Amino acid sequence: MRRTSSLLTALLALIAGISLASAPVASATDISADAADVAKSAGQKWALRSVLTGRYVSVELNDPDQYEWRMKARSEKVGSWEKFTIHTNHAGTTMSLRSLVTGFFATAEYEDAGDRNGMLRARGYRLGSWQQFTAHYSTPPAFLNSPAGSVGVSFESVDESGYAGRWVAVSGDGTLRAMTPTPGEETRFVLEPVDAPTEAPYA
Secondary structure, eight states: OOHHHHHHHHHHTTTTOOOOOOOOOOTTTOOOOOOHHHHHHSSSSEEEEEETTTTEEEETTTGGGGGGGGEEEESSOOOGOEEEEEEEEEETEEEEETTTTOEEHHHOOOTTOOOGTEEEEEESSOOOOGGGGEEEEOOOOOOGGOTTOEEEEEEOOSSSOOOOOOOEETTTTSBEEEEEOOGGGGGEEEHHHEEOOOSSSSO
């Protein structure tokens, strides 16, 4: 418990001062109006890597319609589609990821039907319950060779409409979905710092 608390405290210290500028509501093909300013105001950038696949999570700009901007662990390297900033709410008890390429927050699609149900898409313009997760921290596995400052994390939904306690997991095609009832290897990720050197987020 003490180690988990220190992980969270140190991680929050790294991202202190982040601005939670809200983007306007956008159509499916618009990029957030302030996306270009995110890199200037958000401090440390992070890549999210799946422990199960070893791949980095990308925001899929070219997927059509309701699949557009879905988050998929499919990349072998980090580019602009794989970069996020970290934002917290409720005195740091929840974590949200904001895509640098869209300027919007990762959102769990709990009202979509079929294979879109629970899908994570970087399209949220505010921090509602679909955009917030309880973060559970761990040590990154050695086989990933993550850089200094990386931290293992799993995301548990805090949604208030019946999906609380669902975990974000990598599905068969790499798509991230917040629908798994219990944590497992598919729910484990690593946050890796990118673009700037940083101290490890724990003592």
